[in-house]
Amino acid sequence: MTFVAWQMLTGDRAKYLGLIFAIAFSTFLMSHQVSIFCGLMNRTSSQIDDVQDASLWIMDPKTQYLDETKALTDQDLYRIRGVQGIEWAVPLFKGTSRAKGPDGKFRGVILMGLDDSTLVGAPRKVVKGDWRALAEPETIAVDQTGYEFFFPGEPYTLGRTLDLNDRTVKIVAIIDSSAPFVNLPVFYTRYSQALQFVGRERNLMSFVLAKAAPGVSDAEACRRIADATGLKAVTANAFAWETIWYYIQNTGIPINFGITIAIALVVGTVVAGQTFYLFTVENLKQFGALKAIGVTNLVIVAMILMQAMIVGAVGYGLGISMTAAFFEVTQNNLDLRGFRLLPEVMLGTAAAVFLIVILASFVSVRRVVVLEPAVVFRG
Amino acid sequence: MNEAVICRSVVKNFGTGENEVKVLRGVDFDVHYGEMTFLVGPSGCGKTTLLSVIAGLLNATAGDLRVLGTDLAHLRNGKAVEFRRKNLGFVFQQFNLLPALTAAENAAIPLLAAGWNRRKAVDKAVTILEDLGLGHRVAAKPNQLSGGQQQRVAFARALIHEPRLVVCDEPTSALDADTGHHVMDLLRRIAVRPDRAVLVVTHDSRIFPFADRIAHMNDGLITNIEKNNEGELEHVA
Ligand SMILES: Nc1ncnc2c1ncn2[C@@H]1O[C@H](COP(=O)(O)OP(=O)(O)OP(=O)(O)O)[C@@H](O)[C@H]1O
Numbered sequence: 001m002t003f004v005a006w007q008m009l010t011g012d013r014a015k016y017l018g019l020i021f022a023i024a025f026s027t028f029l030m031s032h033q034v035s036i037f038c039g040l041m042n043r044t045s046s047q048i049d050d051v052q053d054a055s056l057w058i059m060d061p062k063t064q065y066l067d068e069t070k071a072l073t074d075q076d077l078y079r080i081r082g083v084q085g086i087e088w089a090v091p092l093f094k095g096t097s098r099a100k101g102p103d104g105k106f107r108g109v110i111l112m113g114l115d116d117s118t119l120v121g122a123p124r125k126v127v128k129g130d131w132r133a134l135a136e137p138e139t140i141a142v143d144q145t146g147y148e149f150f151f152p153g154e155p156y157t158l159g160r161t162l163d164l165n166d167r168t169v170k171i172v173a174i175i176d177s178s179a180p181f182v183n184l185p186v187f188y189t190r191y192s193q194a195l196q197f198v199g200r201e202r203n204l205m206s207f208v209l210a211k212a213a214p215g216v217s218d219a220e221a222c223r224r225i226a227d228a229t230g231l232k233a234v235t236a237n238a239f240a241w242e243t244i245w246y247y248i249q250n251t252g253i254p255i256n257f258g259i260t261i262a263i264a265l266v267v268g269t270v271v272a273g274q275t276f277y278l279f280t281v282e283n284l285k286q287f288g289a290l291k292a293i294g295v296t297n298l299v300i301v302a303m304i305l306m307q308a309m310i311v312g313a314v315g316y317g318l319g320i321s322m323t324a325a326f327f328e329v330t331q332n333n334l335d336l337r338g339f340r341l342l343p344e345v346m347l348g349t350a351a352a353v354f355l356i357v358i359l360a361s362f363v364s365v366r367r368v369v370v371l372e373p374a375v376v377f378r379g
Numbered sequence: 380m381n382e383a384v385i386c387r388s389v390v391k392n393f394g395t396g397e398n399e400v401k402v403l404r405g406v407d408f409d410v411h412y413g414e415m416t417f418l419v420g421p422s423g424c425g426k427t428t429l430l431s432v433i434a435g436l437l438n439a440t441a442g443d444l445r446v447l448g449t450d451l452a453h454l455r456n457g458k459a460v461e462f463r464r465k466n467l468g469f470v471f472q473q474f475n476l477l478p479a480l481t482a483a484e485n486a487a488i489p490l491l492a493a494g495w496n497r498r499k500a501v502d503k504a505v506t507i508l509e510d511l512g513l514g515h516r517v518a519a520k521p522n523q524l525s526g527g528q529q530q531r532v533a534f535a536r537a538l539i540h541e542p543r544l545v546v547c548d549e550p551t552s553a554l555d556a557d558t559g560h561h562v563m564d565l566l567r568r569i570a571v572r573p574d575r576a577v578l579v580v581t582h583d584s585r586i587f588p589f590a591d592r593i594a595h596m597n598d599g600l601i602t603n604i605e606k607n608n609e610g611e612l613e614h615v616a
C-alpha cells in the first residue's frame with residue numbers, strides 16, 4: 001500500500017507541489033532567520049574571539065559586556081600582575097575613533113590598542129603585511145572592510161596612509177577581522193598610540209588581558225584575581241557568552257527574529273495543514289472505498305503519515321538547500337561574513353518541520369479514522 | 380448449505396430517541412451461492428442499508444445475520460475488516476476508483492491490501508482485465524476511461540481476490556442503457572460461480588433479466604421474492 005499512498009500523493013501535481021512549497025518556504029525562512037540571528041549574536045563577541053593569545057579578561061566589576069567599559073587604572077594592572085598564578089597581564093584598549101581617507105572621506109572605526117611591548121591580542125588572520133610591524137611608530141592594521149571603504153576597488157597595498165584624529169598613520173597590515181556587531185571597520189594599533197588617536201579620554205585601559213601560569217586553571221586564576229583585586233575576571237569564552245546574552249536580553253533583536261520564525265512556523269503549519277487537509281478531504285471517498293474493501297485504519301493512518309513524511313522530507317530538503325545556497329553565495333560578501341548554516345540550526349529546523357508535518361496530518365488522520373466506510377454507498 | 384447470506388428479522392435503526400429512524404424493520408432474506416440476486420425497490424426503502432449491513436459496513440440493531448457462515452454481529456471491528464478484505468468484493472455506483480492509479484493498479488488493490496507484492500498483484504489484475512475485455516487499457520488512468528470501462532475496472536477489483544460474496548450497489552445507474560446491459564452481461568458471465576454469491580442492488584428494471592432471483596423491498600421489509608426460470612419470473616415467497 002506504500003505504492004498506493006505514493007501515487008495518491010504525487011498523482012495530484014498541483015497539491016503536491018503546493019505542499020512541498022509550503023514546507024520548503026517555512027524551512028527556508030526558519031533556518032535562514034535563525035542562522036542570521038545566530039550569526040548576528042555571534043558578532044557581538046567578535047573582538048573577544050579575535051584575541052587569541054590571552055585566555056583571561058579582567059574588567060571593572062560592573063562591566064556587563066564588551067562594548068561598554070569603565071577604564072581600569074595602572075594600579076589595577078600592577079595588582080593583577082602581582083596575583084599568584086598569573087603568568088602575565090597586559091592592557092587592552094577598545095574604543096572608537098574616526099578615520100579620514102586621503103580624499104577626505106571619513107568613518108567611525110573600532111580601535112583596538114594592544115600592549116606596546118608584547119602586542120598581545122593582535123589579529124592573526126592577516127591578508128597582507130605583518131601584524132608585528134605595529135611595533136613601528138604611527139602604524140595601524142586595518143581590516144578588509146576598512147581598506148575597501150577608504151580605497152574602494154583598489155588592490156591591497158601596504159604603506160598607504162589614513163588620518164586618525166589628525167595624525168597620519170601608515171597601514172602595515174590588512175587583516176581579516178571577524179565581523180563586529182556594529183558595521184564598522186576594525187583598526188589595531190599600539191596601546192600608547194591609541195591614546196593619541198582617541199585624544200579625549202584620559203585613561204584607556206578598557207581591559208586587562210592575562211594568562212594563567214602553567215598548572216593553574218583559568219577558573220582558579222579568575223577566582224584569585226577577583227579575590228585579590230575586587231575586579232571581575234572571566235575566561236574569554238565566558239565573556240563572549242556574557243556579551244551575547246547581554247544583546248539577547250537587552251535588544252529587540254531576538255523578538256524581531258522570534259516573530260519571523262514564529263510566523264514561518266505558523267504559516268508553514270497552517271498552509272501545509274490546510275493543503276494536506278483539503279487533499280485528504282478530496283480523497284475521502286477513496287479512503288472510504290479502501291476501508292470498505294478491507295484496508296485497516298492502521299494501514300490508512302500509516303499511508304497518510306507516509307505521505308506527510310514524504311512531503312516533509314522533500315520540502316525540508318528543498319528549503320534547507322535554499323538556505324545553504326544563500327550562505328554559499330554570500331560567503332565572500334564582507335558585510336555578510338560569518339553568517340552560515342549551523343548543523344544545530346539544520347537539526348532544529350528538521351525538528352520544527354517534523355512538528356509541522358505531524359500537526360498538519362493530525363486533522364486529516366482524525367477525519368479518515370472516524371470515517372464510516374458505509375459512506376461509499378452514498379451518492 | 381446453499382445460502383451465502385441468511386438474514387432473520389434484521390432491524391436497523393439510525394439515531395436514537397426522537398431522531399430515531401427505523402430503516403430495516405425485520406428483514407428476512409437469503410442470498411444463494413451460484414446465483415445473482417437482485418435487491419430492488421423504491422428509493423429510500425432501505426436497499427443500500429441492507430447491503431451495507433450484509434457487507435459488514437454497518438452493524439444491525441437487532442436480528443440474526445450469517446454471512447458465509449459467520450455471525451457478523453459477533454465479529455470484533457478488526458476482524459470485520461479482515462473478513463471483508465478476504466471474502467467480499469465491492470462494486471459502487473460511482474466506481475470509486477483511485478484517480479492516481481492505472482486500471483491495473485486499481486484492480487490490484489485488494490491484493491495489495493492483503494500484502495501481495497506489487498508486480499504479482501498487477502500481473503493478476505491484467506489477466507482479469509483481459510477477461511473483461513480491457514486488456515488494451517490496463518495502463519490507463521480512470522479519467523482516460525469511459526464510464527463502462529471504469530465500471531469494468533471496478534468489477535476486476537471486486538473479483539481479483541476471488542471473494543465468495545460480491546455486493547454491487549446500483550452498478551449500472553451511472554451508465555447508459557447499452558453500456559449497462561453490456562457490463563451486466565460481463566458480470567454475470569465472469570462473477571457467477573457455484574461457490575460464489577452475487578448481490579446487486581438496483582432499481583434499473585432493464586437489467587432485471589440478468590437476475591436469478593429478485594427480492595422486492597418496500598419500507599424496510601422484503602415484500603416479495605421471485606425466481607427467474609428461463610425468463611419466466613416465478614413467485615417463491
Ligand atoms: N446514516 C444514516 N443516518 C440516518 N438515516 C439514514 C442513514 N442512512 C440511511 N438513512 C435513511 O434510511 C433510509 C433508507 O436509505 P437507503 O440508502 O438504504 O435507501 P435506498 O433504498 O438505498 O434508496 P436509493 O434507491 O435512493 O438509494 C432513507 O430514509 C435514509 O434517509
Ligand SMILES: [Mg+2]
Nearest residue numbers: 426427428548
Ligand atoms: Mg441506495
